[in-house]
Amino acid sequence: MTEDVKNQPSDGEQNPGTNQDDVKDKGSKTFTQEELGKKLSEERKKAREQYEKDLDDRIAKERERWEKEAKMTEEQKAAEAQKEQKEALDKREREITLRERKAEALEALAEKHIPASFADYIIDADADKMSANIEKLEKTWGDELQKAVKEAAAGTTPEDKAKNPGAGKSSATSSNVFRGNGVAAF
Numbered sequence: 001m002t003e004d005v006k007n008q009p010s011d012g013e014q015n016p017g018t019n020q021d022d023v024k025d026k027g028s029k030t031f032t033q034e035e036l037g038k039k040l041s042e043e044r045k046k047a048r049e050q051y052e053k054d055l056d057d058r059i060a061k062e063r064e065r066w067e068k069e070a071k072m073t074e075e076q077k078a079a080e081a082q083k084e085q086k087e088a089l090d091k092r093e094r095e096i097t098l099r100e101r102k103a104e105a106l107e108a109l110a111e112k113h114i115p116a117s118f119a120d121y122i123i124d125a126d127a128d129k130m131s132a133n134i135e136k137l138e139k140t141w142g143d144e145l146q147k148a149v150k151e152a153a154a155g156t157t158p159e160d161k162a163k164n165p166g167a168g169k170s171s172a173t174s175s176n177v178f179r180g181n182g183v184a185a186f
Contacts, residue, residue, distance in 0.1 A: 102120075
């Protein structure tokens, strides 16, 4: 078991080209079975300790909340429940508002021919701020699109054939077609 894991064949085949010197040259470390087992048990121990710590924290918070509720009067309990309900309702309302704003943003982006993938960047709970974001994006998108089109179309402009009628044409009356004896050569 003290044999290197790296040197053990994977499919029952021998790996004669792999030895410890090759592995050391590459800068990687090989582990024995014992070292690997020790490392794994250390990691498991760390994970178990973290889990137990988190569990203890949650239990302490719940115990604290329970003790606090036990000391409350009925009126205080009702007020606390009402406060929690209001917080939950406000959270739900924010979620619904953001969903509605996203739908509005997608519609506005489609009208302006801007990709819908930008919707997440402009959504805001405030409708006026979202409209301003859309306008900024539209301007930026248009400017950048225009730059890209100009860059893609950059190059030499084609010659105006109206100014030079003989350029690019081959006709039988052209001087380069006739030979010295007056016979046309095609």
